[in-house]
Structure formats: C-alpha cells, structure tokens
Amino acid sequence: MPPYSGWGKVAAMEHRPDLPWYRQLHWQVLMAMALGALTGVVFGAPAAARIGWIGDLFMKLLRMIIVPLVLTSIISGVASVGGGRALGRLFSKTLGYYVLSSLLATSVALFMVNIIRPGVGANMTETTQADLPPLETPTSAVQLLLDIVPENVIQAAASADMLALIFFAIVFGVAITTLPGKHRDTVIELFDALFHTMMQLTSGIIKFLPIGVFALITRMVGTTGFESFRPLALYAVTIFSGLTVHLFITLPVLLIVLGRISPRIHFGNMRDPMLIAFSTSSSGATLPVTLDSVENKVGVSNKVASFVLPMGATVNMDGTAVFECAGALFIAQVLGFDLTIMQQGVVILTALLASIGAAAVPSAGLVVIFIVLEAVGLRGPDVNLIVGAMLAIDRPLDMYRTVVNIFSDSCGAAIIARSEGESGVDTEIR
Numbered sequence: 001m002p003p004y005s006g007w008g009k010v011a012a013m014e015h016r017p018d019l020p021w022y023r024q025l026h027w028q029v030l031m032a033m034a035l036g037a038l039t040g041v042v043f044g045a046p047a048a049a050r051i052g053w054i055g056d057l058f059m060k061l062l063r064m065i066i067v068p069l070v071l072t073s074i075i076s077g078v079a080s081v082g083g084g085r086a087l088g089r090l091f092s093k094t095l096g097y098y099v100l101s102s103l104l105a106t107s108v109a110l111f112m113v114n115i116i117r118p119g120v121g122a123n124m125t126e127t128t129q130a131d132l133p134p135l136e137t138p139t140s141a142v143q144l145l146l147d148i149v150p151e152n153v154i155q156a157a158a159s160a161d162m163l164a165l166i167f168f169a170i171v172f173g174v175a176i177t178t179l180p181g182k183h184r185d186t187v188i189e190l191f192d193a194l195f196h197t198m199m200q201l202t203s204g205i206i207k208f209l210p211i212g213v214f215a216l217i218t219r220m221v222g223t224t225g226f227e228s229f230r231p232l233a234l235y236a237v238t239i240f241s242g243l244t245v246h247l248f249i250t251l252p253v254l255l256i257v258l259g260r261i262s263p264r265i266h267f268g269n270m271r272d273p274m275l276i277a278f279s280t281s282s283s284g285a286t287l288p289v290t291l292d293s294v295e296n297k298v299g300v301s302n303k304v305a306s307f308v309l310p311m312g313a314t315v316n317m318d319g320t321a322v323f324e325c326a327g328a329l330f331i332a333q334v335l336g337f338d339l340t341i342m343q344q345g346v347v348i349l350t351a352l353l354a355s356i357g358a359a360a361v362p363s364a365g366l367v368v369i370f371i372v373l374e375a376v377g378l379r380g381p382d383v384n385l386i387v388g389a390m391l392a393i394d395r396p397l398d399m400y401r402t403v404v405n406i407f408s409d410s411c412g413a414a415i416i417a418r419s420e421g422e423s424g425v426d427t428e429i430r
Contacts, residue, residue, distance in 0.1 A: 030395075032211070032217070033217050037218075046222075047222050048219040048221075052219035069198045072194040075191045076173075076188070078176075093416050098408075100254075101318050103348075106324075106347075108246050110329070112242040113333075118235040118238045119332070119333025148163050150167070235393075246318060251318075254411060258418075261418065261426045270293055273290040283313045283409070290406050290410060291305055291306065294410050294413050294414070298410065299426060299427065301417060316412065323401055324371075328373055335378070350371060
C-alpha cells in the first residue's frame with residue numbers, strides 16, 4: 001500500500017485555483033485581517049469584548065482535533081512505509097536523513113529567533129508575565145526521557161501530553177509493520193481511513209479560518225492598537241530568514257557532504273516541483289510532480305524514489321519544523337518568558353517530532369503548532385490570541401515552507417540514491 005494514497009484528494013479540497021479570487025482562502029484571510037483591524041480601530045475595546053469569543057471558539061476547534069489528527073497521521077504514515085528485511089537498509093538511511101535534516105531545520109530556527117528576538121518587548125496582549133503560571137518543562141535530560149514514555153496512553157491523550165502521544169504513535173506504527181500480511185493491511189487501512197476522516201474534519205474547520213482571524217484581529221487591535229503588527233513583521237522576517245538559510249545553505253551542504261552532488265544542478269532539476277509547491281502549499285499535491293522530476297531529471301531510480309519521497313511526505317517537514325520551533329519561541333518571548341537551554345531543547349525536540357505529525361496539506365502547521373506550545377506549558381487565551389495573529393500572516397510563509405519541505409525530500413532521495421551506488425544522479429540539468 002503506498003503511503004497516504006489519498007492525499008491528492010485531500011489536497012484538492014484545499015487548493016482550488018479555478019475559484020474566483022474572493023473565494024480563495026488566502027484572500028479571504030487577508031480581507032478578514034484588514035476588516036478586523038478596521039473594526040478594532042473604529043469600535044475599540046467594546047468590539048473586542050463582544051467579538052473576541054468567536055476567535056476563542058475557533059482556536060478551541062483547532063485544539064479539539066490535535067490528538068486524533070496526530071495519532072492517526074503518525075500511525076498511518078509510519079505503518080504505511082512497510083517493513084521487511086529487504087527494506088531495512090533503505091528505511092534506515094531514509095529515516096536517518098529525515099531526522100538529521102529536520103533537526104538541522106529546528107536548530108536554524110532556534111538560532112534565528114535568538115538573533116532577531118522578534119517577540120521581545122512586544123505588546124500583543126494585556127497580560128504580564130506575573131499573571132502567568134510558570135512554564136512546565138523537565139528539569140533534566142533523564143526526566144525528559146522518562147516523560148516521553150507514557151504510563152497511561154488514555155491519560156496522556158486526555159491531558160494533551162503530546163510528546164508521550166507522539167512516542168506511542170511512532171512505536172505503535174512500527175509494531176503494525178511487524179504483523180502478518182492480512183492483519184497488517186487491515187490495521188493500516190483502518191488508520192488510513194481514520195486519518196482521512198480527520199483530514200475532512202480539519203478541512204471543514206480551516207474553512208472558518210477567515211472568521212476566526214477577523215475576531216482575533218479585532219480583539220488584538222481593539223485592546224492594544226497597531227503596536228502588535230511590528231512584532232508580527234519581525235516574526236515573519238524570522239521565519240523567512242530561517243527557511244532561506246535552511247533552503248540555500250543547510251540542504252546544499254548536505255548535498256555536497258553526504259552525496260557529492262552539485263546544489264546548482266539539483267536546484268535546476270527541481271524547478272517544476274518547487275514552483276508547484278509554492279502555488280499549492282501542499283507537499284501531498286506536489287508529490288506526483290516531485291516523483292516525476294526526481295526520477296526523470298534528477299536521475300534517481302524508481303525503487304529509491306518511490307520509497308523515499310512518499311515517506312518524506314509523511315515524516316519529513318523541514319519547513320514546518322522551522323515554523324513550529326520559531327513560532328513557539330516567538331510566543332514565549334511575547335509573553336515575557338526567557339527560556340532556559342533545557343526548555344529550548346524541549347521546543348526543538350517537540351518541533352522535530354511534531355513535524356512528523358503534520359499532514360501534507362495546506363495550513364496543517366496551524367494545528368500542529370499547539371503540540372509544541374503544550375510541551376512547554378504555553379496555553380490560555382493570550383496564547384490563542386497570539387497564534388491567531390500569526391495565522392493572519394501565515395499564507396505566504398506556508399507557501400515558502402512547502403517549497404523547503406519538498407526540496408528536502410528530493411535532497412534525501414538524491415543522497416540515498418548515491419549511497420546505493422547509483423551513478424546518474426544530478427550529473428546535469430535536464
């Protein structure tokens with residue numbers, strides 16, 4: 001069974017270029033943002049009090065789907081990549097590359113946030129740090145390891161202990177691959193169906209994004225004025241810078257060091273998938289084009305490409321990892337928290353694992369960022385308000401991070417093909 005065989009249908013629901021511009025989601029969000037800012041300026045605090053609850057309701061809907069979406073996404077994805085000794089070596093290389101690239105992506109995000117510090121001194125809420133509870137993070141690496149393994153999975157789900165849930169989902173998915181053929185296929189089909197059901201629900205909630213953005217921006221501007229937009233601009237610069245560094249420095253270095261591949265040639269051969277990824281904001285929708293380019297232009301064999309790329313669309317989300325890590329640290333800075341090294345380490349680890357649970361469809365990172373926030377105890381109405389403001393400017397950033405996602409997948413395919421002895425990889429721009 002190919003991983004996530006129905007992603008094309010899910011992505012098609014989100015990306016409809018044939019619709020009039022005023023019915024496309026990103027234009028609706030921009031209009032909602034402008035209308036919310038205008039409403040907040042004209043009517044002030046009274047409008048914020050009367051309309052703000054709608055934004056809270058939308059954020060609760062997003063939080064509602066986190067646990068089932070992540071569980072079904074990770075279990076379905078890990079189980080669908082298959083098992084068996086023949087695939088063991090290829091699986092190990094692929095997973096190793098994807099963990100390395102995602103870890104480097106979160107490290108780049110951490111570096112950029114600490115250099116630019118977009119949330120320091122920001123005035124986006126009326127709450128001060130003194131009004132907030134202390135952050136909940138492990139006190140040591142050993143404690144972090146112990147916390148990752150849940151004593152009770154049901155309790156972990158009820159308390160939204162996302163690190164424990166992600167760990168359980170990964171090992172559960174691996175266990176499915178060891179079942180006999182008939183039972184394995186049955187369980188994979190079940191979780192694949194559950195995953196697509198959750199994606200239908202997620203798509204339905206995302207359609208109300210303009211209404212949620214309107215309410216959240218109205219409350220933010222009505223209570224704090226336009227001071228909130230300066231840190232948002234710095235936040236966008238931080239995300240853009242992190243994605244750019246990873247796309248044009250980190251990944252080319254991996255191509256050179258691990259694959260002895262020319263980044264210039266690889267960029268040239270991946271032009272079409274990168275353009276489609278930017279326009280659709282969906283790794284899943286781009287996957288057929290990515291497969292075609294990696295096989296016919298990059299020169300990777302079908303055996304490697306058909307395994308590595310679908311698996312990448314499942315577990316490798318470098319751009320999403322940058323967004324989740326930088327977004328969580330930005331919110332912590334806005335609220336006045338100066339995270340320790342251990343706390344920032346938890347953010348990196350959670351962003352790395354949470355990116356595995358980000359489905360390959362537009363705006364999936366909007367849901368998954370709550371996983372990282374929960375890991376360090378960032379929750380409450382003020383966090384919802386800041387996340388809502390981040391959502392309002394997320395569309396162009398989402399387009400760019402999708403490009404990073406699919407380019408990282410293609411780099412993995414090329415590097416692994418070279419490691420398997422394939423000699424015709426990226427020898428020229430085709």
